[in-house]
Every structure is written in C-alpha cells, then in structure tokens.
Amino acid sequence: MPYKGEMELAFPQDEQRNVMIVFGDNMRGKTSILNAMRWAFYGEALGRHSRPIPLQEIVNKDAALVDDWRVEVHVKFDANGHAYDLRRVAERRNMVAKPSRPEDFIRSIHLTRDGSAVSGDQVEAEIGLIAPKQISRFFLFDGELLQEYETLLIEDSQQGQQIKEAIEQVLGVPALTNGRVDIQTILKQAQKRQNSDLKQIAGLEKQAERHAELTGKIDAIDRDLEDLNLRLKKVREERTALDDEVEAAQSVISAKATLDAKVGERKVVIDDCDRKEGERLDLISGAWKDLIDGQLQIRRDQLERRRRELVDSIKKRSALAQKVSDLKQLLDTRECPTCEQELSDERRFQIGQALGKAETDLRSIDDSSSALQDISGQLDALSKIRGINAKDRLRQVEKDLQGYNVRLTQIENDIERLRDEIAGYDTAEIARKRVLLSEKIKEEGRLQGDIQDQNSERKKLVDELAVSQKAIEGLTKDRTQRSTRKVSLCSDLERVFSESIEQLRSKLRKRVEERANDAFKHMTTQKSYRGLAINENYGLQIVDPSGRHVAVRSAGAEQIVALSLIDGLNRTGRAAGPVIMDTPFGRLDLNHRDNILSYLPSVTSQFVLLVHSGEIRKETDLAIIAERIGAVYEIREISSTQSRLERTTL
Numbered sequence: 001m002p003y004k005g006e007m008e009l010a011f012p013q014d015e016q017r018n019v020m021i022v023f024g025d026n027m028r029g030k031t032s033i034l035n036a037m038r039w040a041f042y043g044e045a046l047g048r049h050s051r052p053i054p055l056q057e058i059v060n061k062d063a064a065l066v067d068d069w070r071v072e073v074h075v076k077f078d079a080n081g082h083a084y085d086l087r088r089v090a091e092r093r094n095m096v097a098k099p100s101r102p103e104d105f106i107r108s109i110h111l112t113r114d115g116s117a118v119s120g121d122q123v124e125a126e127i128g129l130i131a132p133k134q135i136s137r138f139f140l141f142d143g144e145l146l147q148e149y150e151t152l153l154i155e156d157s158q159q160g161q162q163i164k165e166a167i168e169q170v171l172g173v174p175a176l177t178n179g180r181v182d183i184q185t186i187l188k189q190a191q192k193r194q195n196s197d198l199k200q201i202a203g204l205e206k207q208a209e210r211h212a213e214l215t216g217k218i219d220a221i222d223r224d225l226e227d228l229n230l231r232l233k234k235v236r237e238e239r240t241a242l243d244d245e246v247e248a249a250q251s252v253i254s255a256k257a258t259l260d261a262k263v264g265e266r267k268v269v270i271d272d273c274d275r276k277e278g279e280r281l282d283l284i285s286g287a288w289k290d291l292i293d294g295q296l297q298i299r300r301d302q303l304e305r306r307r308r309e310l311v312d313s314i315k316k317r318s319a320l321a322q323k324v325s326d327l328k329q330l331l332d333t334r335e336c337p338t339c340e341q342e343l344s345d346e347r348r349f350q351i352g353q354a355l356g357k358a359e360t361d362l363r364s365i366d367d368s369s370s371a372l373q374d375i376s377g378q379l380d381a382l383s384k385i386r387g388i389n390a391k392d393r394l395r396q397v398e399k400d401l402q403g404y405n406v407r408l409t410q411i412e413n414d415i416e417r418l419r420d421e422i423a424g425y426d427t428a429e430i431a432r433k434r435v436l437l438s439e440k441i442k443e444e445g446r447l448q449g450d451i452q453d454q455n456s457e458r459k460k461l462v463d464e465l466a467v468s469q470k471a472i473e474g475l476t477k478d479r480t481q482r483s484t485r486k487v488s489l490c491s492d493l494e495r496v497f498s499e500s501i502e503q504l505r506s507k508l509r510k511r512v513e514e515r516a517n518d519a520f521k522h523m524t525t526q527k528s529y530r531g532l533a534i535n536e537n538y539g540l541q542i543v544d545p546s547g548r549h550v551a552v553r554s555a556g557a558e559q560i561v562a563l564s565l566i567d568g569l570n571r572t573g574r575a576a577g578p579v580i581m582d583t584p585f586g587r588l589d590l591n592h593r594d595n596i597l598s599y600l601p602s603v604t605s606q607f608v609l610l611v612h613s614g615e616i617r618k619e620t621d622l623a624i625i626a627e628r629i630g631a632v633y634e635i636r637e638i639s640s641t642q643s644r645l646e647r648t649t650l
Helices: 030-042 061-065 120-130 133-139 143-153 158-170 174-199 205-286 288-333 345-364 369-383 390-422 427-474 482-523 555-573 590-603 623-628
Strands: 019-023 071-079 082-092 105-113 140-142 531-534 540-543 579-582 607-611 629-639 642-648
Touching: 030 071, 030 082, 030 133, 030 140, 030 579, 030 607, 105 120, 133 140, 133 555, 133 579, 174 205, 174 482, 205 390, 205 427, 288 345, 288 369, 288 390, 427 482, 482 531, 482 540, 482 555, 482 590, 540 555, 555 590, 590 623, 623 629
Parallel strands: 019 607, 019 629, 140 579, 579 607
Antiparallel strands: 071 082, 082 105, 531 540, 629 642
C-alpha cells in the first residue's frame, strides 16, 4: 500500500506499558498497518465492506514503477508458551511483465515454532489454533466494524441478521450446525431407504406414499433454499458493490458542483484580469504626462499670475469708468443726487479736476478682456494635461494582476484536479446505478422474506414427517425394520443437535451480555444506568435505573454500546490477546474517550491505537494513560503514494 522498503513496528512488551499509539492523517496508511497484519496471518487485505483487495493492488505504486513487485510481511510473536516467526511473501511470476491479477504472483508462507519449521500443510491449522480467522475482526478492528455493529441495535434490521450469523460463526455455533447438517443428510438417506422398505410391506402403502410425499417436498424446499441463499449471496455482493459505487458517485456529484463553481470563479477572475490589464495599458499610454507635468506646472503658475493681474486691471478700469460716468452726471445736473442742493462753482471746479484725472487714468489702462480670454483658454488647455501618478498606480495594478494570476493558477489547478476526479463518470450512469441499488435492496428484502417463508414451510413438513414417523414406528410389524431404526436414531440425533444449538446460543448470549455489560459500565459516563440487555439477535439495549430500555440514544452512546458488544464478543471468542483498533473515536466526547482509553488496555495483552489528530490530541487526551504507553509512532508523508513509519515520543 503506501509503504515502500522496509518498515518496522516494535510492539511494547511490558505488560504494565502495553499501549502503542500510531498517529497518521487520513489516507496516509493507518488501515494499511491493520491490513499488513491481516495479510500476514490470513493472506488477505480488506477494503470497504470487508471486500478483499486484489493482491496486485497492495503493491506500493512507487515500487511497481521501478519493477519491484515483491510484498512481504514478517511477524514475530509469542502464543501459548511458544515463540513463533511468521513470514508471508508474494512475488511476481517470472513470465509476467506487469501483474494484473492475483494469479500473476507466487505466494509462500513460512512459520517456525521455537525455531523449528512448521510443515507447509500445517501452517494454516497452527495459525487457526493461535488466532482463528473468524475472530480476527475483533482484534484487527477498524471503524467500519463499529458502524456495522451499531445496526444490531436496530430491531429486525436485515444487516443485523447477517451480523448475528457472523457472530454465531465466530463463537463456534457452526461446530454444532455443521454436525446437524451431516445428521440431516444421513437422515434423508435413511428415510428414502425406509420408504423403499415400506412399499414392500402390505398395508403400509399409504404411509409409504405419504412419507415419500413429505420427504419429496422437504427435498424440493431444500433445493429452493439452496438456490435462494445463492441468489441472496449474489444480490448482497451486487448491492455492496453498487453501494460503494453510488457512494463514490456522491463524491463525483459534489466534485462536479465544485467544478462548476470553480469555472464560474475563473471567469470572474479572468474578467478582473482583463479590467486590470486595460487599466495598466491606459496608465502606460498616459505616463508621458508625468514627465512634462513639472514644466507645465511652471507655465500654469505663470499664466495664473498673469490672469490675476488682468482681472485686477479689468476691475480697476471698470471702477474708473464708473467714476467718470458719475462725475459727468454731477457736472451735467449741477446738483447733489443725495441732498438735491445746487453745486457751487468751487465744488464744480473740484469735480472737473477729478473728472479730468479719472479720464486720464482710464485712457492709460488698456482693455484686457481679449488677453484674459486668451490666458483662460491656455489655462483650460494646460489643465487637461496633468500628471496621473502612473508609477505608484502601475505598481498597485501590477500587484493586483499578480494576485489575480496566482488565484487563477490555483483555480485552474483545482479545475484540472476536479476534471481528473470525475473523468469517466456521467450523471446518467450515476442515476442508473442509484435505481439499481434501490432495486437490489428491495430484492434482498424479498429474498430474505422468501427464505423465511420456505423455512417456516419446511418446519411444518418436518413436524408432519415426525408425526408420520411416529405412526410408522408404532406399527408392531415394522419396529424391527433396520431402516426405521436408523431413521429413529437419526431423528433423535438431529433433535439433540438442534436443542444443543439453542442451548449453546443461549449460553453464549448470556456470556456475551455479561462481558459486554462489564465493558459498558467501565466505558459509559452515565453511571446511573443499570447496564445492558441482549436480545436473540445480539442486539443490546441500555437499561435505566428503573429497569426500562432507553429508547433514544445519542450517536456517542450508540458507539459505546457497539464497542461494548465487540469487547464482549472478543473476550467470549478467545483468550486475552493483542487488539489493534483503527480510528474508533469518531463521535465520542472527551469523557467517553478517557473511559475507553482507561478500560481497553486492562483487558488486552497489547493495545494498539491507530488514530489521526482529529480524534486524539497528543498533548491532552493521552494524559490518562501516559504511564501505560510503551511505544509511539508517527506516519510521515513522503509523497501522495508513499509514507514512512517513524518512532517518536509524545
């Protein structure tokens, strides 16, 4: 997966410091550590919904690029008082250039016990004695398992029934169910022989016919059940595959929406760039004005001073003209306009002198109106040629353009990435798969209903056959028939196995309930709860102080209940051993995390946590188990396709 070259994890050996923490961001290789352990012991790596990952897909991509297709996991461990050394290796076949299927690899497994090699045909059996594959899901534990087991808390859920079957397989019920199947096979053969014998006995023809009819119907139902179970298995596989594809398509739809938004944003940024580019060209084309603005300002100042002088001159000439007019009027009217008294000759003489001087002054001042107009025109023209501060403004425009171009590059990179992400998808295909998924879910439900109906019908026929069998056994002349005695013996044996299965189930459920209850009381923060109660499908209900079931639970409470069930199953299915947990704290508050961290190391020989920073904060969340931590590792990103494990400290 993301690991190239040799990587090593040293599990803590001190039973008082039996906790190991591995920190890693999402997509960096935490689950790959879990899969490495699983592949070493069982030869398979699992993806979503516990589907096997093809062998060619677990090879590191960087290694494959340099034609290195070898995969090896080497585990040293102690179990049952013996020291083991396990190696599993997969190598490309000599005649294969680029492996494209698991068959393109040569696989080998080597196991030594106390230094002596275990023969090849006994390796799998030896591993089965140490760590049976059926219970591996409880000690190689990922977050998806927790979500699966939360469905058990929903009464009569379809997935809950599947998990119940898986739980009973883990706890050893198949040892009895397989025995019952074998007995049923022998019973059918005996019943057929009995029917043949009965036909030879006069007076028992009807019983033989009825017996044959019932056994024939049971055989037909068994064939139908086999067919239905095969179809159900196929539908489940198809539904799971579609579920993954539709879930992946959801991310594609989200990526498409993001892509559309990015395309719109790119257009806005391009428009901004074009606008800024136009502004830059305008500034460059007008930059010459800054070069002559200093000289023009001197000329503008000169013209402004001259204009003020002309304005003053015009005002002065206008005032003198008005004075001449007023003095002339006084001389003509010979009286004062204010008091209306006649002017004396002396006063008229003075006015005449003043008039003469004013007329002389007026003639000495030229009419400057045309000059003022000319200067005003020059000033207007020059005012249009002013500096535009092109240097500073160009610097800001260039800065803005640089920012726009950087943003545009980021957007275009995002667009390219999103287009690659959705390449090959189309909305019509996604819609088709959504409909198919819905139909597969309905078909799965119908098949389960048909199986349940067929099982009910089979039970009725088996009960009728038992009555018929008792009637035949009651006939004196038939009691000594060998086939009848064999049928009677097999029927009794089948009943013994059936009752034993139910007793075992009941005993196991009780044991799981007790241990899950113990785990729940240690991990829950609500200490007033009485505990947990288990139902026939291994679903658990929280019991309040009054003995009532708690109907509504938080997401965190659901996780605690599911985790309690898994711990109960783990301790029921095997002796205490190592547990590796991958991201189990998704929706838990800090108090529940503390309780889990305190409890699980006490019921495991080694407790390994694979977590990311969003679940566990090194500085604070691990304080409660700091003294129990014996090793800390961190997954370092080398590239998008390669990671490295490094030992570190908190």
